[in-house]
Amino acid sequence: MSTVTSPDQTGRKMTPKSMVVWGAVALVGAVCWAMLALSRGENVSALWILFAALSSYAIAYRFYARFITYRVLGTDNTRATPAERLQNGADFDVTDRRVLFGHHFAAIAGAGPLVGPVLAAQMGYLPGTIWIIVGVIFAGAVQDMVVLFFSMRRNGKSLGQMVREEIGTIGGIAALIAVFSIMIILLAVLALVVVNALALSPWGVFSIGLTIPIALFMGFYLRYLRPGRVMEVTAIGVTLLLAAIIGGNYVEQLGLADVLTLTPNNLVYALVIYGFVASILPVWMLLAPRDYLSTFMKVGVIALLAVGLVIARPVLENQAVTKFALDGTGPVFSGKLFPFVFITIACGALSGFHALIASGTTPKMIGKESQVRMIGYGGMLMESFVAISALIAASVINQGLYFAINSPAGATGGTPGAAANFIGTLGFTISPADLTAAAHSIHEITLISRTGGAPTLAFGISLVFTKAFGGGLAAFWYHFAIMFEALFILTAVDAGTRVGRFMLQDTIGNVWPRYADISWKPASWSASAVVVGLWGYMLYVGVNDPLGGINQLFPLFGISNQLLAAIALALCVTLVLKHGKARYVWVPGIALAWDLIVTMTASWEKVFSSNPKIGFFAQRSTYQAALDNGKLLKPAKTMDQMQQIITNSTVDGVLMALFAVLTLIVIASAIPVWVKAAKLGGLPTTEVPRQPSHLVDAAEIFATPQEKEAIREYQTTQRELAASKRELAGSGRSR
Amino acid sequence: MRAAALRAGHGIRWYLRQVTGEAKWDLYLEGCLNDDVEPMSRRDFERHRSEHLNKNPRARCC
Numbered sequence: 082m083s084t085v086t087s088p089d090q091t092g093r094k095m096t097p098k099s100m101v102v103w104g105a106v107a108l109v110g111a112v113c114w115a116m117l118a119l120s121r122g123e124n125v126s127a128l129w130i131l132f133a134a135l136s137s138y139a140i141a142y143r144f145y146a147r148f149i150t151y152r153v154l155g156t157d158n159t160r161a162t163p164a165e166r167l168q169n170g171a172d173f174d175v176t177d178r179r180v181l182f183g184h185h186f187a188a189i190a191g192a193g194p195l196v197g198p199v200l201a202a203q204m205g206y207l208p209g210t211i212w213i214i215v216g217v218i219f220a221g222a223v224q225d226m227v228v229l230f231f232s233m234r235r236n237g238k239s240l241g242q243m244v245r246e247e248i249g250t251i252g253g254i255a256a257l258i259a260v261f262s263i264m265i266i267l268l269a270v271l272a273l274v275v276v277n278a279l280a281l282s283p284w285g286v287f288s289i290g291l292t293i294p295i296a297l298f299m300g301f302y303l304r305y306l307r308p309g310r311v312m313e314v315t316a317i318g319v320t321l322l323l324a325a326i327i328g329g330n331y332v333e334q335l336g337l338a339d340v341l342t343l344t345p346n347n348l349v350y351a352l353v354i355y356g357f358v359a360s361i362l363p364v365w366m367l368l369a370p371r372d373y374l375s376t377f378m379k380v381g382v383i384a385l386l387a388v389g390l391v392i393a394r395p396v397l398e399n400q401a402v403t404k405f406a407l408d409g410t411g412p413v414f415s416g417k418l419f420p421f422v423f424i425t426i427a428c429g430a431l432s433g434f435h436a437l438i439a440s441g442t443t444p445k446m447i448g449k450e451s452q453v454r455m456i457g458y459g460g461m462l463m464e465s466f467v468a469i470s471a472l473i474a475a476s477v478i479n480q481g482l483y484f485a486i487n488s489p490a491g492a493t494g495g496t497p498g499a500a501a502n503f504i505g506t507l508g509f510t511i512s513p514a515d516l517t518a519a520a521h522s523i524h525e526i527t528l529i530s531r532t533g534g535a536p537t538l539a540f541g542i543s544l545v546f547t548k549a550f551g552g553g554l555a556a557f558w559y560h561f562a563i564m565f566e567a568l569f570i571l572t573a574v575d576a577g578t579r580v581g582r583f584m585l586q587d588t589i590g591n592v593w594p595r596y597a598d599i600s601w602k603p604a605s606w607s608a609s610a611v612v613v614g615l616w617g618y619m620l621y622v623g624v625n626d627p628l629g630g631i632n633q634l635f636p637l638f639g640i641s642n643q644l645l646a647a648i649a650l651a652l653c654v655t656l657v658l659k660h661g662k663a664r665y666v667w668v669p670g671i672a673l674a675w676d677l678i679v680t681m682t683a684s685w686e687k688v689f690s691s692n693p694k695i696g697f698f699a700q701r702s703t704y705q706a707a708l709d710n711g712k713l714l715k716p717a718k719t720m721d722q723m724q725q726i727i728t729n730s731t732v733d734g735v736l737m738a739l740f741a742v743l744t745l746i747v748i749a750s751a752i753p754v755w756v757k758a759a760k761l762g763g764l765p766t767t768e769v770p771r772q773p774s775h776l777v778d779a780a781e782i783f784a785t786p787q788e789k790e791a792i793r794e795y796q797t798t799q800r801e802l803a804a805s806k807r808e809l810a811g812s813g814r815s816r
Numbered sequence: 817m818r819a820a821a822l823r824a825g826h827g828i829r830w831y832l833r834q835v836t837g838e839a840k841w842d843l844y845l846e847g848c849l850n851d852d853v854e855p856m857s858r859r860d861f862e863r864h865r866s867e868h869l870n871k872n873p874r875a876r877c878c
Binding site for chain 2: 170171172176177179180183184187188189190191192193194267271303304308309310311312315363364365369372373427428432434435437438441442569572573576577579580583599642803806807
């Protein structure tokens with residue numbers, strides 16, 4: 082017997098007990114949503130959001146994800162997965178479902194779900210909450226799970242490969258270019274977040290800087306002192322990390338404050354050099370140990386935040402819907418609720434980048450097909466929960482302070498007095514003294530125009546933790562949270578540069594085979610330099626943009642990420658149709674339709690809008706016209722800055738148009754395939770034919786009693802088999 | 817109560833060893849024992865694994 086039939090697969094009716102349980106979950110969810118919908122004004126507790134999210138996730142996972150797994154995808158646990166068939170202990174490796182969930186979550190979740198919701202909080206807490214929860218249920222988690230499933234059925238092929246083979250060569254090339262260029266934007270925006278968090282923050286620079294020697298020490302420890310003892314060295318590393326955070330408080334006494342107060346441009350150079358070196362060093366030295374630290378911090382802080390929120394029960398300071406949602410004049414990013422909330426919050430609701438992970442290492446490690454539900458759908462629900470926590474953290478901050486932190490320097494003027502005035506024009510009040518006091522409470526020089534989301538989130542987390550755990554440690558918690566974000570952003574920058582370098586080497590290798598040799602230094606060094614140069618340029622542009630880098634680049638990042646999702650969802654639609662399941666095509670179809678409406682509207686506005694605050698080319702011509710007349714336009718202060726704005730808007734506009742066109746090419750080449758597949762009731766695909774599975778494992782998160790019994794039985798037989806083999810070998814030798 | 821705490825402790829240790837990849841070494845030793853081959857040293861084994869990681873970078877998402 083190779084599997085145990087779980088009740089889920091037989092479509093058995095619900096028991097009275099589970100009806101009561103799920104009825105109760107639905108009731109909790111309904112009450113929370115009603116509270117959020119109806120309460121206006123003062124004293125809305127953040128817990129309504131938290132529990133509305135949790136109960137919605139539970140119901141979606143129990144009903145919708147199950148429907149997709151067993152009906153739409155038709156997972157078959159008697160069919161061997163690539164991990165079982167091709168097991169080689171390295172790429173293909175049957176991994177315990179709970180362990181794989183951890184790996185997959187660590188790979189998909191990063192700064193994205195933390196930054197997007199913080200920025201989107203300028204439109205109020207309600208639009209973000211609704212999009213994060215509804216979006217993940219019907220789009221993001223569906224994309225992750227369906228791509229994971231189809232890649233698993235094709236021995237773990239990558240997204241680009243699948244698009245080429247299932248849709249066509251032109252679509253495949255467009256997808257490849259899209260993936261590479263979107264990665265560059267992603268790296269630049271993430272690095273920009275770090276720069277904005279560390280600029281003029283000697284404490285932050287001190288503790289983040291120390292992570293490099295700490296990671297190097299861990300690397301050498303694992304390589305030479307005690308190979309393989311990862312847990313031990315991670316414990317040492319985390320202790321050193323905490324010491325580094327605490328030590329940051331004493332930079333002044335150590336006489337390091339001046340040296341470590343870096344300008345944004347110095348940080349750009351530091352990051353570019355760091356990114357280049359890190360991507361060519363062997364992974365054991367820096368990347369692998371860093372990854373242990375950042376994963377530990379990631380999971381730790383997220384868990385702590387969830388606990389902290391429940392204990393602190395903070396009240397939302399944010400409005401449900403602000404006026405910026407309707408008139409589109411918000412200072413954090415321009416544009417109205419539709420479509421801009423939906424592209425600002427990408428990760429956490431729908432993130433195309435996940436399709437790369439779901440068609441990368443994860444599909445090669447799954448033991449049983451139906452586990453795609455907990456890993457793909459479940460992993461994304463978890464990321465969505467992170468996004469909800471971030472949204473709450475940004476919404477419990479005084480709103481005047483929120484806008485002072487997140488408005489570009491060109492608007493706030495950078496000084497407390499000017500910033501307080503500017504906040505007044507937005508309709509909020511905060512005094513210059515309060516702005517200074519807020520910065521001093523966390524031992525920072527200033528909080529004004531610290532855009533990028535990280536400082537806001539760290540401030541919110543520090544508020545929640547101080548309220549929950551007491552002790553007057555606001556400054557420590559703030560820098561703890563900054564460390565947490567910067568650490569895994571830097572890991573993403575290392576890893577992303579490396580992946581980009583491999584992609585580039587692989588592509589150029591098609592015409593010049595030697596270039597693909599990853600151990601050939603001239604190739605790997607030059608490819609790394611190109612990748613770092615590209616994101617470094619965008620980062621430099623972002624840091625020096627008089628209009629504010631986040632304001633300009635974040636929409637570009639959000640739209641491109643969602644455009645990648647459109648490519649992934651188009652592939653899902655194609656495969657559902659090719660497999661002859663046209664009646665279920667609406668499952669990826671509604672996600673794709675919504676995503677296309679949002680991204681195409683957003684890119685259209687970004688390219689063609691006549692409002693210079695939104696349209697890149699309108700911006701370009703406005704500033705060009707002023708420059709031609711020798712006039713200065715705010716926020717530019719010099720003619721150089723005018724020229725800078727003109728160049729940046731042109732670059733951003735061209736990139737925006739390029740991404741949209743690439744996506745449209747993929748969609749256009751998919752449509753004929755859809756029509757043909759629908760007409761014929763299916764088409765041949767590259768799916769690997771079924772082979773029977775001999776592995777016994779649970780189908781879902783929790784093993785049923787029958788499954789547990791079967792697993793025990795299976796393990797006993799495996800052990801007996803091994804023992805008899807050993808005996809045979811032993812007797813063979815003695816003869 | 818104590819038994820439950822002990823079980824939870826074991827479970828957490830098991831999970832961490834699996835997630836960090838430490839358990840790969842145990843698995844390898846067991847495999848060598850079954851196939852009756854001399855295992856390589858842990859140092860060499862870990863080098864081998866990190867070399868594989870060097871050539872197969874894993875993306876970290878946003």
